Amino acid sequence: MDKILVHGGRRLRGNVKISGSKNSALPILAATLLTKEPCTISRATQAPYDIVRKMRASVCILGPLLGREHEATVSLPGGCVIGDRPIDLHLRGFEALGAAVKVSGGNVKVLAPKLTGATVSLRSTFGSTVLGTGNVMMAAVLADGTTVIDGAAEEPEVVDLANFLIAMGAKIEGAGTRTITIEGVKELHGAEHEVIPDRIEAGTFLVAGAISGDEVTLHRVNPEHLQAVISPLREAGFHIESNGNKISIAPGTKRRPLKLDTVPYPGFPTDMQAQMCALLANTDGISVVSEHVFPNRFMHIAELKRMGANIDLQGATAVITGVPQLSGAPVMASDLRASAALVLAGLQADGITEVNRVYHIDRGYDSIDEKLNELGAEIERVKA
Numbered sequence: 001m002d003k004i005l006v007h008g009g010r011r012l013r014g015n016v017k018i019s020g021s022k023n024s025a026l027p028i029l030a031a032t033l034l035t036k037e038p039c040t041i042s043r044a045t046q047a048p049y050d051i052v053r054k055m056r057a058s059v060c061i062l063g064p065l066l067g068r069e070h071e072a073t074v075s076l077p078g079g080c081v082i083g084d085r086p087i088d089l090h091l092r093g094f095e096a097l098g099a100a101v102k103v104s105g106g107n108v109k110v111l112a113p114k115l116t117g118a119t120v121s122l123r124s125t126f127g128s129t130v131l132g133t134g135n136v137m138m139a140a141v142l143a144d145g146t147t148v149i150d151g152a153a154e155e156p157e158v159v160d161l162a163n164f165l166i167a168m169g170a171k172i173e174g175a176g177t178r179t180i181t182i183e184g185v186k187e188l189h190g191a192e193h194e195v196i197p198d199r200i201e202a203g204t205f206l207v208a209g210a211i212s213g214d215e216v217t218l219h220r221v222n223p224e225h226l227q228a229v230i231s232p233l234r235e236a237g238f239h240i241e242s243n244g245n246k247i248s249i250a251p252g253t254k255r256r257p258l259k260l261d262t263v264p265y266p267g268f269p270t271d272m273q274a275q276m277c278a279l280l281a282n283t284d285g286i287s288v289v290s291e292h293v294f295p296n297r298f299m300h301i302a303e304l305k306r307m308g309a310n311i312d313l314q315g316a317t318a319v320i321t322g323v324p325q326l327s328g329a330p331v332m333a334s335d336l337r338a339s340a341a342l343v344l345a346g347l348q349a350d351g352i353t354e355v356n357r358v359y360h361i362d363r364g365y366d367s368i369d370e371k372l373n374e375l376g377a378e379i380e381r382v383k384a
């Protein structure tokens with residue numbers, strides 16, 4: 001298994017191009033199943049294929065296959081180790097459209113001789129469901145009549161998927177709000193689409209710039225999608241400027257600790273929590289980070305502590321007392337964003353940080369090591 005060696009203490013400076021969004025590309029690739037005609041998806045990097053093969057793809061194809069073939073059987077997803085990842089809300093949506101759902105032998109089967117528009121609520125204790133909203137939307141585009149999704153996820157990736165479906169001929173209104181209305185059509189056709197920039201990759205590079213940047217400029221980003229990351233970074237003392245599809249980050253005079261709560265979009269994203277913990281571990285003062293979307297998503301904390309961080313995990317809240325210096329250590333990547341956090345922590349640590357199990361990071365980042373090296377980092381990939 002490949003590992004990454006991060007030589008700490010190098011300063012970052014320069015420009016980095018952000019790739020297409022992994023979380024958009026995944027359901028959009030699944031949505032191409034809704035038509036027999038060819039579709040062209042640009043800026044879908046290589047990462048999605050890997051994801052499609054290995055993890056939550058099974059879930060994403062349920063909606064389109066149900067829509068087109070009226071039947072789908074897939075393996076229940078394993079996915080990242082970030083706590084339980086149920087799909088009850090996806091299934092509730094399919095049932096509302098008239099599908100029968102059966103789970104057996106590790107598979108879930110959805111079957112609907114006919115799909116009929118209905119009103120469905122996708123609200124859960126932890127907010128709405130992003131992939132669930134996409135899945136129900138994909139099943140509903142070919143249903144008879146009108147479907148209303150209440151408590152829909154408002155994430156930009158849902159809007160991107162809706163825009164692709166609309167380009168294919170679907171009738172969808174309200175994507176990006178809590179209520180999405182879909183009027184079923186008879187069939188969809190092929191379409192071309194460019195996926196939105198990856199706001200989590202962009203956020204990760206902003207934190208890299210915060211951690212060890214003189215000045216780092218991100219290109220091909222949508223600053224509007226990043227407001228919830230930009231504001232706390234400003235509050236933490238960094239200078240951030242955005243102009244068109246560029247964002248620059250530069251150090252301020254002093255880093256300040258933060259209080260952060262992860263919540264669904266447009267709030268602070270759970271997918272940026274681990275990276276921010278890496279920054280705050282080395283920021284003077286006491287920071288408090290609470291996870292409200294995936295309450296068990298704290299596997300990176302034990303690893304950061306191995307690097308000398310002072311973090312007290314109290315339920316779904318990490319109380320971080322900044323230390324002046326982290327020290328390089330062998331660490332284990334447990335999930336995608338946790339691995340990114342460990343690489344970021346390594347940038348500011350003394351000596352060498354050895355991040356093992358980097359396949360996690362490659363599932364979600366397009367050449368993160370190469371991109372950081374272009375900015376001045378010293379990161380080696382050791383092939384197994």
Ligand code: UD1
Pocket residue numbers: 022023024026056084085086087088089090091124126127128129130131132153157270271293294295
């Ligand atoms: C997507 C993103 C992931 C991000 C997450 C939250 C993709 C490929 N992944 O994951 O990177 O961390 O959104 O922004 O787009 N839930 C239920 N029942 C369900 C579905 C979800 O209770 O049927 C709960 C989950 O356990 C979690 C919360 O709802 O607590 C949000 O999960 P969800 O939005 O579904 O995450 P994903 O769409 O899987």
